[in-house]
Amino acid sequence: MKIVQIDKEDWENGIKKLFEVYRLFAPVKEADFHNFKQIEAGQLPDLSCLNTRLSPKSIIYPQSEVMFKYSLDENEEDHHILKEVDKDYSPQAVIGIRPCDAKAFELVRLNFDSPDYKDPYWLNAYEATTLVGLACESPCSSCFCTTAGCGPYHAEALDLLLIDNGDQYWAKVISAKGEAFLAAAGWTVAVEEQTALKEIEVKKRAAEDKISAFVKTDKLREIExxxxxxxxxxxxxxxxxxxxxxxxxxxxxxxxxxxxxxxxxxxxxxxxxxxxxxxxxxxxxxxxxxxxxxxxxxxxxxxxxxxxxxxxxxxxxxxxxxxxxxxxxxxxxxxxxxxxxxxxxxxxxxxxxxx
Amino acid sequence: MEHMGIEPDRLQFSWVSSAESTKFVKVVTEVTQAIKELGPNQNLVKTMPEVA
Amino acid sequence: MLSYIDKIKEISKRLLKEGQVDMVIGFRKGTLPMMNEPHFARSPEAVEHFVWDSNCGINLCNYLTSRTEKIGILAKGCDSRNIVTHIIENKIKRDQIVIIGVPCKGMIDRRKISAMFAGEIGEVIEDDNTITVKGKGFEKTIDKKDVLQQNCALCIHRNPVIHDEMVADAIEEQTDVDRYTDVREIEALSPQEKATYFEKLLEPCIRCYACRNACPLCYCPTCFTDESRPQWVGKGQDLTDVSTFHFLRAYHCAGRCTDCGACERSCPVGINMRVFTKKLEKDCLELFGWEAGLDPDVRPPLDTYKPGDPDDFIK
Structure with a gap:
């Protein structure tokens, strides 16, 4: 597993380059709280946020989404036909998504990508999306991710996991999409893997130890x-x-x-x-x-x-x-x-x- | 309605008896005149949803 | 207000023991700082869970609608006014309920307090006039008066207007408050400015309907937004539909709203939709001299006709 080091000095520059390839979504503070919004050139992801008020699910699954359009005007070609609307499935990246929110996409996928049904809208958007996670160093007292199948450093559902390491981020590459994201930003300095992994493991433990809420789910399956x-x-x-x-x-x-x-x-x-x-x-x-x-x-x-x-x-x-x-x-x-x-x-x- | 951002002249109330034809003409003329001056309403008008 | 707890338990226990009521509706301690959960007790033992502090802002009258049991209910000033409105509107019978009055010094605004600190709040301890907020790396004591919900800071009916029991002596009512500065500011705007102001206000709305459902006035079997034959309002995120929902909801509260603040308190995205209901409240006061829910024997202005009703708007 490759780990790339991103100096925080290079952060802004890399983000700038990313705009050429991706539509970028990131936590933005509006009024009293953070939410994921599409950011524009000049804007930076606000990674200081604990977590966003609303989940980022709407980036892939909008609250309100047009699927078809139709016209009953007989002067128009294709009248009385339900036509698919054009959509923008160009590459997009979600920067600063929490491991829990990323894991949620995996669960939702079970529903939208089943052997019997494939939801084209959700899947197309999901395929177009690179999930750039930020490991969670300060979980809230109401977070119980470690007993809900993930955790503050849970990487599996992400394409890239960023770990705050003082003056730099470590970026743990999880998928090819994550690799491409790093390349697009020009972040390529790999660090020695074994040492970094060891340190990440320590940080991971520390973050997990901060989780103070738990659920028990072991009996749910067997109860009638x-x-x-x-x-x-x-x-x-x-x-x-x-x-x-x-x-x-x-x-x-x-x-x-x-x-x-x-x-x-x-x-x-x-x-x-x-x-x-x-x-x-x-x-x-x-x-x-x-x-x-x-x-x-x-x-x-x-x-x-x-x-x-x-x-x-x-x-x-x-x-x-x-x-x-x-x-x-x-x-x-x-x-x-x-x-x-x-x-x-x-x-x-x-x-x-x-x- | 006014508080919602609809211009006051867009909504007018009048009491016109069936015997008051001249008042009826006057009211209708004034209302249409006022509305024409305001032009088409811009607020709370729904357009086709954008593609999300 | 903390001293009320023992008295609340005592009264509830007695009512349940004597069989005067089948259940008592109150609050139990929440699982987060600054949150309590509405809760019921059906047995004298169950009242032990009851609490009272500055986090009991949910309007309990909401839980009375169309119930058939005999119910004891805790009521702050605003709750009691909504109970009166419920009685007027035949949603509950007077002899079915025992109102346990709670003189209220105001509920604290947890959003405002959370916004004052960068980190997560771990614990909030309160005494009579102050609250102490603790979190990782910070601790601060604040005057309760400075962090009240806006509707509480402006409240002029802190004591229950109707009650069968009281947990404490009545407290002094506030008299020197100007309830409508915010409404007047909006009134002063031009129509276009108003439209823009409301657009911006409602932009974060996710249509979860928490404001509607937290409101004790919103008890229609089927809300107009949920009607599907015909469908009155679109279901998407179109701002016209969102505004239509908010405007119409507010209109339905005209002459009934007691400004209990449950709608604003429940909003997950922090919209102050009270600016709509307050305007209607102000109009009712100025046009008809009416304040909602003060007397179960007086019919509200919007369901009565009086020759003196203002009619200047008719040309």
């Missing part, structure tokens, strides 16, 4: 789905939920969407928008029946999907990377760590939930 579904704790868990979509919209691993047609006069487009299992409309049938008619149903669905159905279906751990955003941003402080604890330690009993 129905026992969990009817568990009595759902009433307590769901009581305070106001059924907004914050948790699902800030989550890097939530992937659900809704398809809408929008018309203006005799032309229109078909788009998809993020949707949320927290909304009643998400499951409302044409008949008027709603199989998830109550708030309890919907809260249970979110946690069961992430922590049980996903675990059973893919055998790839939980559908959560431990970024802690849903905990920090939930208006009423529903905490997935607490719920995961209830689920993992659940013992079937006569005391069940009636809904």
């Amino acid at each position: 789905t129905n026992d969990l579904y009817t568990a009595a704790f759902w009433e307590e868990v769901s009581f305070s939920c106001i059924n907004c979509g914050t948790c699902t919209y800030v989550c890097p691993t939530c992937w659900c969407f809704d398809i809408q047609d929008e018309n203006r006069g005799n032309r229109g487009c078909r788009m998809r928008n993020w949707d949320s299992c927290m909304y009643p409309l998400f499951t409302l049938h044409g008949s008027g029946h709603n199989p998830r008619g109550t708030q309890l149903h919907r809260v249970r669905q979110r946690f069961m999907h992430k922590l049980k159905y996903f675990v059973d279906k893919y055998d790839a751990g939980i559908q959560c990377v431990g970024c802690g955003r849903c905990i920090r941003l939930c208006p009423v402080n529903i905490d997935i760590r607490r719920v995961c604890g209830y689920m993992n330690s659940h013992v079937a009993s006569a005391d069940t939930c009636e809904v």
